[in-house]
Every structure is written in C-alpha cells, then in structure tokens.
Amino acid sequence: MKLLGWVYLALGYAFVFLPVVVLVVFSFQDGRLPVPPFQGFSLQWYEKILSDSGLMTALWHSALVAFISSGLALLMGFLAAHALARVRLPGSVLMRGLLIAPMTVSYLIIALGLLTTFNQTGVKLSLITAGIGHVVINLPLCFAIAFAAMGDHQKNAERAARDLGASEVQVLWHISAPMLAPALAAAFFLSVTFSWDEFIIAFLLTRFEVTLPVEIWSMLRSGLSPATNAVGSLVFLVSISMVFLLEIFLFRRVK
Amino acid sequence: MPRKSLTALALLLATPACAEDTLNALVWCDHTDPTLIEPFEKAHNVKVNLKEFEGTAAGLAILDQSQPGDWDVMVIDSVDVHRAVEAGKLAELPADKLPTADFFPALVMATNNTVDGKTYAVTEKFGYNTISYDKTKVDPKDMEDMAALTSGKYDGKIGIYDYYLPVMGLLALGQGIKTADLNADTLPKLQDSLTALRKASKQVSDVVSSQTALATGDVDIVVGGGEWLTAVLAKDNPNLDWTIPKQGGLRWSQSIAEVAGTKKADLALEFIQYIVSPEGQAALAQSSCYWGMPANQKAGDLLSPEAKAVLRWDQQPDYIARSQLYPIPDAATDAKMQDMWTAMLNQ
Amino acid sequence: MSIASAERKLGWGLLAPALLWTAAFFVVPFLAMLALSFAHMEGRAIVSGFDPGNYIRAFTDWSQLKALINSVEITVTVTVISVVLAWPLAAIIAWQVPARFQRLALLMAVLPFWTSYVVRSYSWLLVLGKNGVINKALMGIGVISEPLALASTRTATVIGFVHFFVMLLTLTIYANLIQLSPNYARAAQDLGASRWATFVHVILPLTLPGVITGAFVTFVLCIGDYITPQILGGNTELTLPQLIMLQMGRSGNFPMASALSVVLMGVVTVAYAACSRWLRLDRL
Numbered sequence: 001m002k003l004l005g006w007v008y009l010a011l012g013y014a015f016v017f018l019p020v021v022v023l024v025v026f027s028f029q030d031g032r033l034p035v036p037p038f039q040g041f042s043l044q045w046y047e048k049i050l051s052d053s054g055l056m057t058a059l060w061h062s063a064l065v066a067f068i069s070s071g072l073a074l075l076m077g078f079l080a081a082h083a084l085a086r087v088r089l090p091g092s093v094l095m096r097g098l099l100i101a102p103m104t105v106s107y108l109i110i111a112l113g114l115l116t117t118f119n120q121t122g123v124k125l126s127l128i129t130a131g132i133g134h135v136v137i138n139l140p141l142c143f144a145i146a147f148a149a150m151g152d153h154q155k156n157a158e159r160a161a162r163d164l165g166a167s168e169v170q171v172l173w174h175i176s177a178p179m180l181a182p183a184l185a186a187a188f189f190l191s192v193t194f195s196w197d198e199f200i201i202a203f204l205l206t207r208f209e210v211t212l213p214v215e216i217w218s219m220l221r222s223g224l225s226p227a228t229n230a231v232g233s234l235v236f237l238v239s240i241s242m243v244f245l246l247e248i249f250l251f252r253r254v255k
Numbered sequence: 256m257p258r259k260s261l262t263a264l265a266l267l268l269a270t271p272a273c274a275e276d277t278l279n280a281l282v283w284c285d286h287t288d289p290t291l292i293e294p295f296e297k298a299h300n301v302k303v304n305l306k307e308f309e310g311t312a313a314g315l316a317i318l319d320q321s322q323p324g325d326w327d328v329m330v331i332d333s334v335d336v337h338r339a340v341e342a343g344k345l346a347e348l349p350a351d352k353l354p355t356a357d358f359f360p361a362l363v364m365a366t367n368n369t370v371d372g373k374t375y376a377v378t379e380k381f382g383y384n385t386i387s388y389d390k391t392k393v394d395p396k397d398m399e400d401m402a403a404l405t406s407g408k409y410d411g412k413i414g415i416y417d418y419y420l421p422v423m424g425l426l427a428l429g430q431g432i433k434t435a436d437l438n439a440d441t442l443p444k445l446q447d448s449l450t451a452l453r454k455a456s457k458q459v460s461d462v463v464s465s466q467t468a469l470a471t472g473d474v475d476i477v478v479g480g481g482e483w484l485t486a487v488l489a490k491d492n493p494n495l496d497w498t499i500p501k502q503g504g505l506r507w508s509q510s511i512a513e514v515a516g517t518k519k520a521d522l523a524l525e526f527i528q529y530i531v532s533p534e535g536q537a538a539l540a541q542s543s544c545y546w547g548m549p550a551n552q553k554a555g556d557l558l559s560p561e562a563k564a565v566l567r568w569d570q571q572p573d574y575i576a577r578s579q580l581y582p583i584p585d586a587a588t589d590a591k592m593q594d595m596w597t598a599m600l601n602q
Numbered sequence: 603m604s605i606a607s608a609e610r611k612l613g614w615g616l617l618a619p620a621l622l623w624t625a626a627f628f629v630v631p632f633l634a635m636l637a638l639s640f641a642h643m644e645g646r647a648i649v650s651g652f653d654p655g656n657y658i659r660a661f662t663d664w665s666q667l668k669a670l671i672n673s674v675e676i677t678v679t680v681t682v683i684s685v686v687l688a689w690p691l692a693a694i695i696a697w698q699v700p701a702r703f704q705r706l707a708l709l710m711a712v713l714p715f716w717t718s719y720v721v722r723s724y725s726w727l728l729v730l731g732k733n734g735v736i737n738k739a740l741m742g743i744g745v746i747s748e749p750l751a752l753a754s755t756r757t758a759t760v761i762g763f764v765h766f767f768v769m770l771l772t773l774t775i776y777a778n779l780i781q782l783s784p785n786y787a788r789a790a791q792d793l794g795a796s797r798w799a800t801f802v803h804v805i806l807p808l809t810l811p812g813v814i815t816g817a818f819v820t821f822v823l824c825i826g827d828y829i830t831p832q833i834l835g836g837n838t839e840l841t842l843p844q845l846i847m848l849q850m851g852r853s854g855n856f857p858m859a860s861a862l863s864v865v866l867m868g869v870v871t872v873a874y875a876a877c878s879r880w881l882r883l884d885r886l
Contacts, residue, residue: 031491032490032491033470033471033491035471119320122322124325207304207306208279208304208305208306218284218287218307220463221284221461221462221463224463224466224467224470224471
C-alpha cells in the first residue's frame with residue numbers, strides 16, 4: 001500500500017512536470033523546430049529573445065500592470081474587509097456577495113463587458129484599461145483573503161488601540177495591517193501571479209502596448225519556434241525563484 | 256506606493272506619444288516583421304504602431320469602434336476595398352504617386368482598388384490558395400485533381416486553412432462554379448463537398464498552425480494552402496510543395512489603404528509608398544509570418560534566385576491565368592457563408 | 603452623533619472604493635453586455651432593441667448549440683478526472699510524506715503552475731504532436747508502430763486542462779485533509795468500521811467541502827477558457843469561448859457574442875446552485 005502511494009506520487013510528478021521538462025529541453029534546441037530529435041545544445045534562442053525589444057517591453061508592461069493593479073486591489077479589498085468584519089452594516093451579506101461575485105464569472109465575460117463599456121463610452125484601450133480589468137478579478141481575491149484572516153484576536157487589539165485614542169487610520173496602519181501582514185502579502189503575491197499571467201482580459205483590452213502573455217500569444221501565432229520555449233522557460237525560472245524566495249523569507253517564518 | 260507608481264505609469268504611457276511621431280496601422284501578421292517596418296521607422300524617425308486583425312469584418316468592426324484619427328493605414332483584401340469604401344472607411348489616394356506602372360498588370364486590379372474613378376487602395380502582395388502537400392507522403396499526381404481529397408485515400412491527413420472565402424471558393428471551382436458566380440443560389444451546392452472535406456480532414460487551423468501541422472507531419476495536405484504556407488518552411492523541409500489542380504486555384508491579394516479621418520495623411524502616404532517600393536515589396540514578400548508574391552515586379556531585382564524559385568516567380572503568367580479571384584459575396588451571402596463555415600467547424 | 607452612526611459612516615467610507623469599483627467595472631459592464639445581447643445586426647450595424655433572436659439562435663442553431671454542449675461535456679469530463687487524480691495525490695502528500703517534507707512536496711506538485719499560462723498549452727502541443735515526445739518515445743520502445751493522433755483532438759484539450767486543474771485541486775484538497783483530525787478515523791475504526799467503510803463514510807464526506815469548492819473553481823475556469831481548446835483542440839470542434847471570440851473577432855457580431863456570454867454565465871450559475879450547499883468561496 002505504501003509502495004503504491006510512492007509510485008502514484010512519482011507518476012503524479014511525472015505528469016505534472018512532463019510539459020515543463022519538454023519546454024525547457026527544447027528551448028536549447030539547435031534547430032528551427034522545438035520537436036524531437038534534439039539536434040544539439042544551443043543558447044541562440046535565449047540570445048534572440050533577450051535582444052527582442054518588443055518582448056522585453058511586454059515583460060516590463062506585465063510587471064507594471066501586475067504590481068499596480070494588485071496594489072489597488074489589495075488596498076480596496078483590505079479596507080472593505082475591515083469595514084465588513086468590524087462594523088455592523090445593513091445588507092452586509094449582500095455586499096459580501098457582490099464583492100465576491102466577479103470570482104464566479106469567467107474572465108472572458110468580464111473582458112467582454114468591459115470592452116463593450118469602453119467602446120460605448122469612447123475610452124481608448126491601453127495598459128490602463130487592462131489594469132482596470134485585472135483589479136476587477138483580483139479585488140474579490142484580496143477581499144476574501146483579508147476577510148478570512150480577520151479574527152477576534154485582532155479585533156481585540158484594534159479595540160484596545162482605539163480605546164487608547166488612536167485614530168482609525170492609525171489603527172489600520174499600526175495594528176490591523178501588521179497583524180494581517182502574512183495574509184495581505186499572500187493576497188498581494190497571488191494577485192500579482194494572476195495578473196502577470198492573465199491572457200484574455202489583457203488581449204481584449206489592450207491595443208499597442210501589450211503584456212507578456214499577449215506578446216507570447218502573437219509569437220506563437222507567428223510560428224512554432226524554440227524562441228517561444230526560451231521565453232516560457234525564462235518566465236518559469238523567474239516565477240519559481242520568486243516563489244522560493246517568498247517561501248523561505250516570508251511564509252516559513254510566520255508559520 | 257500606488258500613487259507614485261500610477262504617476263510612473265501615466266508618464267510611461269504618455270512618453271512614446273510625445274517623443275516622436277507615430278503611425279497607427281491595422282495590419283495582417285506579415286507586416287509585423289521588423290525587417291519590413293524598421294527601415295521605415297529609422298528613415299522617418301517615427302514609431303509605427305501595429306495592430307493585427309483577421310478578416311475584413313473584424314477590421315471594419317475595429318474601425319467602427321474607433322474615433323476618426325485613431326488609425327492611419329490598414330491592410331485589406333483587395334476584393335473587399337469596395338465594401339470598406341462604401342462604409343466610408345477609406346481615404347482617396349493620389350494615383351499618380353503610386354508606382355502601379357511597375358506592377359504585374361493583372362495585379363493593378365483597378366476594378367477592385369478604384370471606386371468611381373478614385374483610387375482608394377493599392378495592391379501590395381498576392382499569391383494562391385490551392386493545395387499544399389508533403390511530396391514524400393502523398394502522390395503528387397493525385398494533387399492535380401481536387402476529387403482525390405475526398406476519395407478516402409487521404410482521410411485524416413488533411414488540414415483545412417481556417418478562412419471561409421478561399422476554401423469555399425476552391426470548393427466552388429471543384430463544382431465548376433466560378434467564384435464570381437457564388438451567391439445565395441449557388442451556395443447550397445457547396446454544402447455536400449464542404450461536409451465531405453471536413454470529414455476527410457484532421458484539423459482546421461490558421462496560418463501558423465497550418466504551417467506547423469505540415470512541418471511536423473501532423474497533416475500531409477493543407478487545403479487552401481499555397482506558397483504563403485510552404486515558403487517559410489522551405490529551408491527546413493524541402494519536401495513541401497504546392498500546386499494548382501486542374502479545376503483551378505484561387506488568387507489572394509491584399510491591398511494597403513489610408514484610413515478615412517487620419518490626421519497624418521502625408522505620413523500615411525509615405526508609408527504606403529514605402530510598402531509598394533521595391534525595397535518594401537521585397538521585405539514584405541519574404542516576411543516571417545508568410546511569404547507571397549510582390550505586386551511590384553521591380554522587387555524581383557532585390558530577391559535572391561532561391562527566394563524567386565520558392566515563390567515560383569517564372570511561372571506567374573501561367574498561374575495568374577489559371578486562378579480566379581476570391582468570391583465577393585453580398586452581405587447576406589457573406590453571413591450565410593460564415594454560418595456554413597461555423598457549422599462545418601462544429602460538425 | 604451617536605457612536606454607532608459614526609462607526610457606520612466610517613464603515614461605508616472604507617467600503618466605498620471597493621463597492622464603487624465593482625459597480626463601475628463589473629456590474630455596469632455586465633448590464634451593458636446584457637443590453638447588447640438583445641440587439642441585432644443589420645449588415646454591419648448594431649441595432650439595439652429588445653430582440654431575443656440571439657438567444658433563440660444560441661439554443662436552436664445546431665452550430666451554436668453544439669458549442670455549448672461541447673463546453674459542458676469537456677468541462678464535466680475535466681472536472682471529474684481532475685478530482686479523481688488529485689484526491690489521492692493530496693492524500694499521499696498529507697498522510698504518507700513525512701511532515702517536514704510536506705510543504706516541499708506540495709510546492710513541487712504545483713510548481714509548473716508558474717509556467718506562463720499560454721506557454722503551458724503550447725508545451726503540451728509539443729508533447730502530444732505527431733512527432734512529439736510521447737509518440738517518439740512510444741515508437742522508440744516499440745509500443746506502437748503508427749503515431750497516435752493526440753494533438754488537435756478533444757483528448758489533447760482535456761489533457762491540457764487536467765494538467766492545470768490537478769495542481770489546483772491537489773492544493774485545495776490537501777488544505778482540507780490536513781485540517782482533519784486523525785481522531786475521526788480512529789474513532790470510526792474503534793467502533794468497528796473497516797478501513798474502507800471509514801474511508802467512504804467518514805473521511806470522504808469530511809473532505810467534500812474542499813473537493814466541491816475546488817471542483818466548482820475548476821468548472822468556472824475551465825468552461826470560460828479560450829486558450830487551451832484554441833491551442834490544443836485544433837479547431838476540430840468549438841467550445842463556447844471559442845465561438846464567442848469567433849462571433850466577435852471574425853464576424854464583428856457583438857450582440858451574438860454577448861448573448862453567448864450570458865448563456866455561459868447561466869451555465870456557471872446552474873453549477874453554482876448545484877453545489878452551493880458545500881461551497882465556501884470566501885474560505886478559499
């Protein structure tokens with residue numbers, strides 16, 4: 001039984017890693033097609049993508065949109081969670097539902113709705129419109145995580161601070177935020193991950209300046225090439241480095 | 256932090272617009288090749304913003320949702336120029352400033368590019384939608400007859416190019432219907448052959464997926480293919496070939512035009528002039544997304560003998576004679592064709 | 603002013619940004635789309651009005667209805683397979699892997715999550731193609747003589763989806779399992795239940811909330827996805843998101859695209875209603 005478990009685990013890992021391994025291996029392909037046979041080791045495709053200004057600009061755009069939209073989503077989500085957790089308001093269940101609702105709607109529909117609205121109001125598509133869409137999808141996430149993390153322990157600390165004459169801003173800044181720091185950080189980085197990698201909203205709501213997934217999509221559409229493998233591998237490397245750093249420096253300690 | 260970053264974002268978005276002049280172009284994927292665009296950008300110190308689209312309907316929809324001045328130039332199927340002009344989307348071009356005298360005569364296409372004696376667009380590139388195949392895996396003789404496709408011999412080895420106009424045009428030729436005669440009455444006659452072709456095929460895919468499938472051996476034949484499909488791959492896979500079957504083939508051609516309402520008419524014209532100049536034409540002919548014959552014959556001097564061989568430069572008179580233009584359906588027929596196509600995809 | 607009303611004012615103030623944002627960029631756009639779905643096309647012009655034609659077409663025109671059926675079939679298949687594969691994976695990590703390696707084991711199991719989403723489908727294309735890794739390997743060891751037709755099929759789409767969602771579900775189910783006290787199982791066994799009975803009647807029901815929540819998220823993400831079927835399915839059939847993109851991108855028919863989107867949302871709502879009993883979305 002135990003052996004069976006290990007075998008299953010190994011198979012599970014094999015399945016999960018198969019495409020990643022293939023992706024990385026053929027990014028070093030010394031030939032024009034990223035399919036077997038492997039024709040030799042070459043770094044030419046990495047050179048090619050690192051000198052591709054369109055790709056590097058898209059990378060920068062993605063980072064910009066991801067961090068700013070996640071920051072906004074976190075700020076609004078945290079404030080709303082604080083309000084709903086602390087103050088008794090009429091219709092609070094309804095409002096919680098409304099704030100969570102975008103989570104249950106496909107990104108495609110959010111994108112299409114925004115596109116319709118922007119078209120009708122004459123708003124020009126840009127990185128900002130894509131960023132607005134990303135806040136819409138990440139706000140529920142940040143709200144839910146912050147809301148779930150607010151416990152009695154923290155409520156008591158807030159009350160104590162308030163009794164001692166702290167203003168609401170001081171309470172939020174000096175008590176609530178630090179106490180929730182791990183949850184807020186998790187929410188922020190989860191949002192960054194989602195926004196960074198989001199395709200359909202960025203695809204439909206941008207025009208000339210595009211984000212990385214959209215740029216990769218047009219790369220894909222201009223031919224099967226190990227360069228796409230190289231971009232994919234590079235993004236993967238950056239992302240997992242971030243994950244491991246966070247794991248080591250942030251989450252390990254608070255656990 | 257958010258406020259500071261927002262300022263940074265605003266600055267970043269604002270800078271390119273002020274730093275240098277820009278030209279907004281609505282194009283097909285072959286125009287996104289830097290070897291085509293960069294020389295123009297350097298020579299005129301402008302930034303050419305490119306947005307890809309597929310198909311005239313999508314292009315016109317984008318223009319519908321934009322304000323005048325948003326777009327300066329666009330690429331369009333030559334056969335659809337009239338549609339765009341009727342919708343008021345294109346601006347007149349000064350015919351005397353275009354080198355059409357150097358063009359292949361059949362490709363000046365005055366009847367398509369001109370409306371009421373006014374020139375609205377100029378042909379930039381052309382080629383054929385016929386049958387591409389891997390000559391080591393199929394019998395090249397079979398490819399001379401369209402009937403072989405649905406004979407059963409090649410079931411599951413066929414890919415269809417995902418664009419309804421050329422493929423349905425080809426099917427019409429297979430039925431002995433001229434593309435110009437394709438209308439609401441003749442359209443139903445294509446239904447059976449469309450269904451049969453779909454049954455025999457493995458996939459229906461866009462330009463690049465079709466290239467990929469042929470190159471990796473996922474399919475051996477691509478219906479609707481031509482030099483535009485195989486030329487890019489010629490270096491890696493010399494076994495790929497294409498032919499015009501005895502029933503004939505379709506000739507595609509794309510034109511470039513100035514969008515009505517542009518505030519940069521001079522720059523737009525200069526861009527168009529660059530594209531149809533021998534240099535621009537040679538680059539466009541060998542663009543990374545797909546290749547095609549340049550409309551301007553003078554580009555021939557700038558093409559290598561190998562490139563000319565791949566493009567079949569010398570056979571052009573014969574090919575032009577044996578091919579017909581894309582069907583030009585009216586709105587109702589067009590909608591019906593698209594519906595038939597969607598139904599075929601989901602067959 | 604009483605303390606209560608001051609508090610309330612403050613509460614509204616803190617809520618306002620999030621509520622306004624959601625209203626302006628989620629509720630209003632949705633209503634705009636809903637209104638548009640009742641418009642129709644005359645030539646290239648969108649004529650607004652109250653015309654249910656798009657909805658009638660969505661359910662009576664076979665080529666449109668087929669997309670809905672395909673989407674539901676694929677999504678249900680993917681959800682079921684993913685749950686069945688992920689549950690044991692999560693259980694092995696939670697119960698068999700030594701505690702101090704668990705976090706690492708879990709992290710490893712979801713690491714490919716961080717490959718770019720578009721690239722992930724693309725790499726499956728390389729794996730499943732006729733000349734891809736799987737076919738080359740199987741032919742190399744002589745299991746098959748003819749390459750399997752994996753790419754450009756529904757199977758490829760399903761594999762691509764399952765890969766992603768197994769990772770997601772392993773996470774949610776693991777989170778659920780780890781909270782289970784081993785006392786439940788011990789108590790059941792003390793009362794004479796067999797291992798199998800313990801599993802079916804005690805452990806499985808206790809993990810149901812985690813499973814259902816994960817399955818619902820899988821359902822929502824899967825049925826609304828455009829990239830995976832577009833890259834891996836080879837247009838051999840259309841899913842609803844592909845049809846929506848076609849109606850919008852190729853035909854410029856925004857009203858039909860809107861109507862199909864509303865239908866898509868309807869399906870998700872039905873799924874939500876079906877599992878709302880167990881759903882804890884705010885506890886994801």
